[in-house]
Amino acid sequence: MKNKMITARDVDFAKWFTDVVRVARLVDYSSIKGCDVLEPNGYAIWENIQHVLDEKFKELGHQNVYLPLFIPESLLNKEKEHVAGFAPEVAWVTHGGENKLEERMCVRPTSETLFCNYYANSITSYRDLPKLYNQWCNVVRWEKETRPLMRSREFLWQEGHTLHETSAEAEKEALQMLNVYREFYENYLAIPVVVGKKTEKEKFSGAEYTYTVEALMYNGVSLQSATSHYFGQKFTIPFNITFSNRENKLEHPYQTSWGLSQRSIGGIVMVHSDDNGLVLPPRIAPVKVAIIPIVQDEAITKKAQEIKGILELAKIKTIIDDTDKSAGFKFAEQETKGIPIRIEIGLKEMAQKEMVAVRRDDRSKTSISFATDIAAEITKIMDNMHNDMYQKARLRNEQKTYTCTDLNQVKAVMKNGSGFIKAMWCGSLECELKMKEINGIKARCIPFNQERLANQCVCCGQEAKEMVIWGIQY
Amino acid sequence: MKNKMITARDVDFAKWFTDVVRVARLVDYSSIKGCDVLEPNGYAIWENIQHVLDEKFKELGHQNVYLPLFIPESLLNKEKEHVAGFAPEVAWVTHGGENKLEERMCVRPTSETLFCNYYANSITSYRDLPKLYNQWCNVVRWEKETRPLMRSREFLWQEGHTLHETSAEAEKEALQMLNVYREFYENYLAIPVVVGKKTEKEKFSGAEYTYTVEALMYNGVSLQSATSHYFGQKFTIPFNITFSNRENKLEHPYQTSWGLSQRSIGGIVMVHSDDNGLVLPPRIAPVKVAIIPIVQDEAITKKAQEIKGILELAKIKTIIDDTDKSAGFKFAEQETKGIPIRIEIGLKEMAQKEMVAVRRDDRSKTSISFATDIAAEITKIMDNMHNDMYQKARLRNEQKTYTCTDLNQVKAVMKNGSGFIKAMWCGSLECELKMKEINGIKARCIPFNQERLANQCVCCGQEAKEMVIWGIQY
Numbered sequence: 001m002k003n004k005m006i007t008a009r010d011v012d013f014a015k016w017f018t019d020v021v022r023v024a025r026l027v028d029y030s031s032i033k034g035c036d037v038l039e040p041n042g043y044a045i046w047e048n049i050q051h052v053l054d055e056k057f058k059e060l061g062h063q064n065v066y067l068p069l070f071i072p073e074s075l076l077n078k079e080k081e082h083v084a085g086f087a088p089e090v091a092w093v094t095h096g097g098e099n100k101l102e103e104r105m106c107v108r109p110t111s112e113t114l115f116c117n118y119y120a121n122s123i124t125s126y127r128d129l130p131k132l133y134n135q136w137c138n139v140v141r142w143e144k145e146t147r148p149l150m151r152s153r154e155f156l157w158q159e160g161h162t163l164h165e166t167s168a169e170a171e172k173e174a175l176q177m178l179n180v181y182r183e184f185y186e187n188y189l190a191i192p193v194v195v196g197k198k199t200e201k202e203k204f205s206g207a208e209y210t211y212t213v214e215a216l217m218y219n220g221v222s223l224q225s226a227t228s229h230y231f232g233q234k235f236t237i238p239f240n241i242t243f244s245n246r247e248n249k250l251e252h253p254y255q256t257s258w259g260l261s262q263r264s265i266g267g268i269v270m271v272h273s274d275d276n277g278l279v280l281p282p283r284i285a286p287v288k289v290a291i292i293p294i295v296q297d298e299a300i301t302k303k304a305q306e307i308k309g310i311l312e313l314a315k316i317k318t319i320i321d322d323t324d325k326s327a328g329f330k331f332a333e334q335e336t337k338g339i340p341i342r343i344e345i346g347l348k349e350m351a352q353k354e355m356v357a358v359r360r361d362d363r364s365k366t367s368i369s370f371a372t373d374i375a376a377e378i379t380k381i382m383d384n385m386h387n388d389m390y391q392k393a394r395l396r397n398e399q400k401t402y403t404c405t406d407l408n409q410v411k412a413v414m415k416n417g418s419g420f421i422k423a424m425w426c427g428s429l430e431c432e433l434k435m436k437e438i439n440g441i442k443a444r445c446i447p448f449n450q451e452r453l454a455n456q457c458v459c460c461g462q463e464a465k466e467m468v469i470w471g472i473q474y
Numbered sequence: 475m476k477n478k479m480i481t482a483r484d485v486d487f488a489k490w491f492t493d494v495v496r497v498a499r500l501v502d503y504s505s506i507k508g509c510d511v512l513e514p515n516g517y518a519i520w521e522n523i524q525h526v527l528d529e530k531f532k533e534l535g536h537q538n539v540y541l542p543l544f545i546p547e548s549l550l551n552k553e554k555e556h557v558a559g560f561a562p563e564v565a566w567v568t569h570g571g572e573n574k575l576e577e578r579m580c581v582r583p584t585s586e587t588l589f590c591n592y593y594a595n596s597i598t599s600y601r602d603l604p605k606l607y608n609q610w611c612n613v614v615r616w617e618k619e620t621r622p623l624m625r626s627r628e629f630l631w632q633e634g635h636t637l638h639e640t641s642a643e644a645e646k647e648a649l650q651m652l653n654v655y656r657e658f659y660e661n662y663l664a665i666p667v668v669v670g671k672k673t674e675k676e677k678f679s680g681a682e683y684t685y686t687v688e689a690l691m692y693n694g695v696s697l698q699s700a701t702s703h704y705f706g707q708k709f710t711i712p713f714n715i716t717f718s719n720r721e722n723k724l725e726h727p728y729q730t731s732w733g734l735s736q737r738s739i740g741g742i743v744m745v746h747s748d749d750n751g752l753v754l755p756p757r758i759a760p761v762k763v764a765i766i767p768i769v770q771d772e773a774i775t776k777k778a779q780e781i782k783g784i785l786e787l788a789k790i791k792t793i794i795d796d797t798d799k800s801a802g803f804k805f806a807e808q809e810t811k812g813i814p815i816r817i818e819i820g821l822k823e824m825a826q827k828e829m830v831a832v833r834r835d836d837r838s839k840t841s842i843s844f845a846t847d848i849a850a851e852i853t854k855i856m857d858n859m860h861n862d863m864y865q866k867a868r869l870r871n872e873q874k875t876y877t878c879t880d881l882n883q884v885k886a887v888m889k890n891g892s893g894f895i896k897a898m899w900c901g902s903l904e905c906e907l908k909m910k911e912i913n914g915i916k917a918r919c920i921p922f923n924q925e926r927l928a929n930q931c932v933c934c935g936q937e938a939k940e941m942v943i944w945g946i947q948y
Contacts, residue, residue, distance in 0.1 A: 028596065031546055035543070036542070037542065043539050088572065093581065097562045114504065
């Protein structure tokens, strides 16, 4: 029953991934490398992600805005670490129509500088704070290596940018938004994650510190799945953003930013999907149920429509595949697209006044009587499916999480594959670079859940400062 | 009671417009001319516009996609009229990071070429048609003259792009989407419009023909408010898009595109607003009701919260202004922002167990008993407000619509102001250019509702072909 258009996942993971996203019609290539088309199936997932997160952001008091696409070079240059991090990979606009621009502009790779420029003119007093803004937009990073959804030159994301009266408030915001992302990954995408701080080397260019949500893909590679940054006054000072505080003195406000991108769709694919195509977590799937009549029959068609009506009334998006293709072909299509539940109705089911619901993830079947509360049954199956998908991924993460206390252990793990490597670290850049050099792994994060695995740094044997989770970066 | 921060509309319309959008915090300038910030109040209107239209598009079978921001120069050049129309005003990207690109790319001014490139690989048979795609995105047109919301270098819009098996189907689609826009303007923005076809000179670069929705602003200037284009095979031939038709022969499909932009927000301002600030049509206003306690009082605050609860249960978005500012100041703020209804509750109202609802557009007041169905009353007031705003604009349009049968009449109208000029036209480009030269007016459209005003062209006196509505273009 294997899909012939999809390379086996265990044979060639990279090829499998590209096959799945292409066959499921999530993404198509354009004529520019790394600038891909999000096709209807892919964009619909993004719309659902937007919908869930946007509601949450607003509930927490954030407002949406839209800032310009272009950043004048002089503006990008205002914060030194920031420009050093981003300038090598921005796209530059030099001409407007026939005319050369007086100052070239880059296409935003992220919008800290634009928000600072905007904020500088819009706050004067502590009464104007906090500013809790977010935008949904496209950004461009001109990377050399590209991969659909995971690393594209243009991508869609949201970026929150906030300003606060005190550092404590801003730090609380950065942590709060990290938790929003963590809960989103766990409760909607069924992806277990590790949360923590980035090391100095891995933090966002220009941040005081960066929180991160890290997820482990099926092949043991780590994905930075969302980040939340605390800037302190690192931008507000060079951008000269000031407010009069409660003591009526001029002060620079404290800043955060946080973002999640379409890469999250790539994460869904790499964590959950299989050799038959896409497996979508039910809470984020655009279409939840595909009803497939096993044979062409008027009574079955009528029943299918009736069930669709019941499900859609309960806001469970449902399609009926009543084309003249074979049932097997229809099953394969539904599986390729990752529709969480397939309802099969044939002559036998009609006679027994029941239908069969088949879960996409494990193909387990449930018979549901026509007479029962169908929407409630389907909801129950989807909830179970969500939990099982989450647990399955969690179990795999556990199996692929290794504790190492010396470099030989690290090498042994990396020889047999990869995953999260928990190991103590002295805190030096030197050891961080060495880990990369020897094993190709980077510090993914300093997790909040610290363990004292040993007293020595895994790399240099000096006194260990903290536990780091290491891994291969997407 | 006039707002001192806003120039009087009848004194300087352009200045009044800028004042209103700035004071209402719809838009802020950025450091790049013509690339503006949509502030929370402005973006929230755009979100509502998106919400209404997106639902309608999907109801009609359209799917959302996202195509790249960049168009390689060679791709833009494929359709000759199209590139001639857009190349003079595109922004060119020449460098990615440190490296010069092999081929420069423009930032999309519109996405026909990108859609054609995408479609070329995704259809093979008539079974793949129609393709009914839409995208919400930013586009860039490097214009010399800019004005917030109305003519900005970067703006937000939606662009629908569809492919069909037959010309009849595509033409039907173009007309259908025109009607979606017309109904949206009338039923949600309370803006009466004229619909018709553009002349050859004014049509979209590369289209067979263009349908347009034209609205008249307070100052008599016309706004092209949305357009819907029929392309026939003008792009599908040069882009070599083919499908095997029902006779199993290769054929080029028939195409449409249609768009509406953030300019519609500018239209709302220019049609409805006044010297006190923004007046928002209630069905598109992000916040519908502002409850203003006249004095600080615990019982009033409690009552305000109770009413807010009732209204929000009925999905009527409500805010309470319980700051310590004066009631007059709060009124002015609510009026500036264009919140459709203000509910005043003071001690007198508490004693009489009623509140006063004040409409933003005409300040008419309604007393509403606490005991009544408050949400139903407010809904009724908003419906009346919508209808009255529409009728007021319609009446003004009638007053500013002039019938002219010779050039002297046109000159007389233009001397006293401007508006829609209905006049017969011979169909020649020469007369169209002359109308522009003499009176600064362009053919806005050849309206569907034709009248035979005379037998001679208003300009040359030759035999008239059709009636045109002329006007000054924003």
